[in-house]
Amino acid sequence: MDVIEIIRAKRDGGKLTPEQIDWVIGAYTRGEVAEEQMAALAMAIFLRGMDRAEVSRWTEAMLSSGDRLDFSDLARPTTDKHSTGGVGDKITLPLTPTVAACGAAVPQLSGRGLGHTGGTLDKLESIPGWRASLSTEEMRQVITDTGGVICAAGSGLAPADRKLYALRDVTGTVESIPLIAASIMSKKLAEGTAALVLDVKVGSGAFMKDADSARELARTMVDIGNDHGVRTVALLTDMATPLGRQVGNALEVAEAVEVLSGGGPADVVELTVALAREMLIATGLTPGENGVKDPAEALRDGSALQAWKDLIRAQGGDPDAPLPEAAERRVVLAPADGVLTRLDAYQVGLAAWRLGAGRARKEDAVSFGAGVTLHAKPGEAVKTGEPLFTLHADEPERFDRAALALEGAFDIEDAAVWKAEPLLIDRVS
Template sequence: MNAVEAFDAVDLIRTKRDRGELSTDQIDWLVDAYTRGYVADEQMSAMTMAIFLNGMTRREIRDMTMAMIASGERMDFSGLGKPTTDKHSTGGVGDKITLPLMPLVACFGVAVPQLSGRGLGHTGGTLDKLESIPGWRAELSNDEMFAQLRDVGGVICAAGTGLAPADKKLYALRDITGTVEAIPLIASSIMSKKIAEGTGALVLDVKFGSGAFLQDIDRSRELARTMVELGQDAGVATSALLTNMNVPLGLTIGNANEVRESVEVLAGGGPADIRELTIALAREMLELAGVADADVEAALDDGRAMDTWRASIRAQGGDPDAALPVAREQHVVTADRDGVLVRQEALPFGIAAWRLGAGRARKEDPVQHAAGIDLHVKPGDVVRSGQPLFTLHADEPARFARALDAVAGAWEIGDAGSAVQDGGPLIAERIGR
């Protein structure tokens, strides 16, 4: 005989549809019943749309997050004997910050369990980038992860399937029902995984602007505040930086080429914006973990961060000295006049890199590690007629036409003295504590 269910999904859907509040018990039941298959996808689709349209209170979002954590296992790093700190980015174009950031923070005796994901659409996945390194593997057992955190100090790897399985099921549903952008659902999705991961401190890099997941800064701020509150309510030291994604980050968009740029940063060089954001996030992560006044710039410049990077790549089977893949074909776009680059929109360049093969349309699609775009100039740079502006890389030349369609009108050369696209400062605001 079947057990009697505590609630009815239709009643809960009606409550949220009519702008009512769901109780803690109702939310606990809903998440559990959906995870075990009692609540059907079409019912949860109706619920996610009701949440998308009518929102949730802070208490409801907290309950949703905790119920999703309770659907799976929680990791515990207390046995490491050192503080843990992590970073999550909402994703953008050319955002390879995790790669130099993890080894930089790990230099200071803090463990960095960076459980990362794969890219979908125009935002690249950290694991896709690292898998362009010959031999490197993303899938680690919990024992391997703990050993690497103990011996190297940091790890970037795939999250285990046991963490917040309710989120995995719900995320796939949101993706096909037009409810991805619901802030209560984004916040509970991200934070359920990060809290379940067991880190003691968490810094959120929440993007806004043309290449961001949420383009409007006010919505990005609302998301950041919601996630900081969720972390703090769960006993995780949490803060957020609101960062600008109107212009691509750095000079590379893709996988292998982003690894090359990350290694340049670890060698004390690299583009100024990548270095600035890496240093700012490292300081924030270390401060939350209880390490004050760390000289993170010195650790980039003197090779300590590079040593930790090389050790982490080797620990996961990769060869830090191996040649990275290079695309078979390239197409260079040059300036048609003298002047100044006054505009360079992030989103179209992200879409172009995706069309070249750097990203995927479905989770199961492979990525082409050598595909992508190298930018040779950024807004404000003086250019000469015939000078390369950017280079497209792909294994199949047939991909160039659609990539060029994506960036048509996405950049502009003006006369000397013209107003240059002003996306504002790279780091717009700090939220938390």
């Protein structure tokens, strides 16, 4: 194979053969294709795209570059969820134990935050003693004992994707839908789950800003999953406004526990229940029938909360320990009377990042207590001089830049101006 020939073929709008895809992914992973050559091919794909067969084969090649987990021998059917990322998106925390409490097994491999979007592992590591890194044997034991596990992906899963993602990040090719879809799905398929539900975010705080792009990404990933024998469905959900009322690591854990205790913000509860039902149905379990508990009932009756505590303990954490709190707080007051009609998710996420909740580079540490508390959500009345946001940070010098990010992040208008937008936008199967 000749890498120059492959680059030229895609540059000129041609279709890559399965043999070309297998070779270039394998050679790049082994270091036989130079970084600048792979960067050129990634840009050609960014500009020319790939069809369904190409994307499916590209995903398979990245999947084959490493290990695959196999949980087919578990007594429970396996199912997983992947979110494309957002602000205040703590859904994995209440979702995994809720689905486990309803009878399915959830092998949830999660990641860390970068930039304005939070990472599930960063949130959970705010719990004293909790461990993100587990061996395959430990993962299997936790799932067997509790019905779910949330942990970091091992270095042996889809190593080609890890290498290619870093390259895309510095070459302006992150936004390619075929490459995004293959990146996500190669890692998810490596988990060995039988069913997968995708939460594709849409809006200012999401990677996909408009519904058409999100729908295209969802369709591509659903096709990849089904082409590889994994029952896959996607929900398009709103990320113009942050999820819940807490944005930040320990803040979001506390809010997730509120949901698991039968309370919490309505939007977090709605999305948790919707995704949990989809995950169960994808495994062949019908909520409310044949003894299968409905997720809403699991949140009400305490079984989801118990599953959470079991899961946290199984990974070394203390679910009853106090969570970290930031050393400093500053309150931002509402500048006018009226109804909050807009709250920009990206700007809130940026504020939380500036407060220390996120990282600019993968090696950066995060502040577990940092973040933003939202005292009002769109549709709610506010009054001049009352709290609109509470900012949490360990260093007070962070407050000014965080407050600057929130300038222009919201609108306060007459009640008649506000119109509720649905949280669930579409379903792709």
